[in-house]
Amino acid sequence: MKYGIMINEGPYQHQAADTAFNFVQAALDAGHEIFRIFFYHDGVNNGTRLTTPPQDDRNVITRWSKLAEDKNIDMVICVAAAQRRGIVDEGEKDRNKKDADNIAPGFRISGLGQLIEAGIQADRLLVFGD
Amino acid sequence: MSDEMLNEEGNVQRTKKFMYVNRKAPYGTVYALESLEVVLIGAAFEQDVSVAFIDDGVYQLTKGQNTTDIGMKNFSPTYAALGDYEVTKIYVEKESLEKRGLTVDDLQHLVWEDEDEDYAEKDSIKVVSAEELGQIFADQDIMLNF
Numbered sequence: 001m002k003y004g005i006m007i008n009e010g011p012y013q014h015q016a017a018d019t020a021f022n023f024v025q026a027a028l029d030a031g032h033e034i035f036r037i038f039f040y041h042d043g044v045n046n047g048t049r050l051t052t053p054p055q056d057d058r059n060v061i062t063r064w065s066k067l068a069e070d071k072n073i074d075m076v077i078c079v080a081a082a083q084r085r086g087i088v089d090e091g092e093k094d095r096n097k098k099d100a101d102n103i104a105p106g107f108r109i110s111g112l113g114q115l116i117e118a119g120i121q122a123d124r125l126l127v128f129g130d
Numbered sequence: 131m132s133d134e135m136l137n138e139e140g141n142v143q144r145t146k147k148f149m150y151v152n153r154k155a156p157y158g159t160v161y162a163l164e165s166l167e168v169v170l171i172g173a174a175f176e177q178d179v180s181v182a183f184i185d186d187g188v189y190q191l192t193k194g195q196n197t198t199d200i201g202m203k204n205f206s207p208t209y210a211a212l213g214d215y216e217v218t219k220i221y222v223e224k225e226s227l228e229k230r231g232l233t234v235d236d237l238q239h240l241v242w243e244d245e246d247e248d249y250a251e252k253d254s255i256k257v258v259s260a261e262e263l264g265q266i267f268a269d270q271d272i273m274l275n276f
Contacts, residue, residue, distance in 0.1 A: 006274070041164055080167060084160075112171040119272040120146055120175065127275060 002033045004118030008129025010042035011060035012053065017046050020128040021063060028071055035122040036074045037064075038115045039107075041129065044082045047075070049104035061104050068106025075107045076114045146271040147178045152187035153275065157202050162190050165276035166208055173215035180219040180270070181212070182263060187276075188226045191237040191255070206238070213242030213254055220254045223263050 005024060009016035024034055039046055051061045068075050077087055083096070089103040103109065119125045150169050156162045169181055183191055190206070197204040212220065220240060227233060240254040258266070267273065 040168075041160065081164060112168055113175070115168065116148075116172045116175045116177070119148060119274075120143070120177065125272050125274075127273075129275075 001027075002035050002121070002123045003027055004035045004115075004122035004125040005037040006115060006118075006125060006127045006129075007037065007039050007043040007046060008041040008127065010045035011051070013042065014130070016128040016130075017043070017060050017064075018058075020126075021060070021067070023126065023128075024067065024073070034071070034073050036076060036114065036118040038118055039075070039077045040081050040112075040115065042085065043129065044077045044085050044087045047077045047082075047104050047107040048087055048102045050102045051104075065104050065106040073106075077103070077107050077109045078115070079109050079111055082109055145176065145178050147180070147269065148172060148272045148274070149267060149270040150179070150181045151267075151273060151275045152181065152183045152190055153185045155186040156190040156195065156206065157197060157200060161276045162187070163205050165274075166205065168274065168276075169212070169217060170208075170215060173212075173217050179217050180221065180266065181217060182221040182223070182266070184223040184226045184260075184263070186226075186230075188222055188230060188232060188237075191220075191222065191240070192232070193236065193238045209238055209240060212240060216242070218242040218252070218254050220256065221263055221266060222255055222257050224257050224259045227257065 005020055007017055007020050011017045027034060046060060046064055049061060053059055064075060067073055087103060088098055088101045089109045090101050092109055093101040150165060152162060152165050154161045173179060191209060195204050195206040222237065234255065234257050237255060241251045242254050243249040244252050
C-alpha cells in the first residue's frame with residue numbers, strides 16, 4: 001500500500017507527530033511505501049533544526065531527519081503555513097529577506113499542491129491531528 | 131470535467147473524491163482559514179471536491195461577520211468565490227445549525243454558475259442531516275478534517 005501522511009500539529013504540544021512517526025515506521029517495516037509526509041498548520045514546527053528538547057526526552061525533529069535520510073522519505077512543509085510560523089529554508093530566507101534559515105535536514109518547503117498530489121497518488125491519505 | 135487524468139507514470143487515473151470537513155469556529159484557531167486555503171489550491175487539480183461544515187464549523191459560513199474588535203482579518207468573503215473555483219458541493223449539517231439556533235438564512239448565499247445550463251445560477255449550500263452526511267462521507271476517497 002502507498003500511503004500519504006499529513007501532520008497537522010506541532011511537536012511536544014501534541015502527540016500527532018509521535019503517532020505519525022510510529023505509524024510511518026510500522027508501515028515501512030511491513031513493506032508499505034510512504035509517498036510523502038506533508039506538514040501543515042502547526043505541524044510545520046516539526047521541521048526546525050533549532051528545537052532543543054531536554055536531553056532525557058525524544059528529539060522529534062532529528063528523528064524525522066534521520067527517517068528521511070535512512071528511508072529516503074519526501075517530507076514537505078507547507079510554504080504558507082511555514083511563513084506564518086517562521087520556518088525558513090535558504091530560498092525563503094533570500095526571498096523574504098530574513099537573516100537566517102532554520103529548516104531541519106530532510107525537509108523541504110513547498111506548496112499545498114504537494115498535499116493534493118499526495119491524495120491523488122497515494123492509495124490512502126492519513127491525517128494526524130485534532 | 132473528465133473522470134480520468136494521467137498520473138506520474140502517464141497512466142490513466144480516476145478522479146478522486148476529496149471531502150474537506152470544517153468543524154471549528156472561524157476565529158479562535160487558524161484551522162478554518164488554513165482549510166479554506168487548501169480548498170482553493172485543491173480546486174486547481176480537477177478532482178471531485180466537496181466541502182462540509184459541521185459542529186462550530188457552521189459559523190464559518192455565517193453572513194455579516196465583523197472581526198474589527200478582535201484584530202483578525204475577516205476572510206469570510208472568500209467563501210463566495212468558491213463557486214468560481216468550481217467548488218459547488220457545500221454541505222451544512224442540519225443538526226449543527228439547529229443546536230446553535232441557526233437556519234440557512236443566517237448563512238451566506240453561496241452560488242455557482244452551471245455552464246451546461248447557460249450559466250444558470252445555482253445554490254451551492256445543501257443542508258443535510260447527520261445521517262445523510264454520513265452517507266456522503268462514506269462515498270469519499272479522501273477526507274481532510276479541519
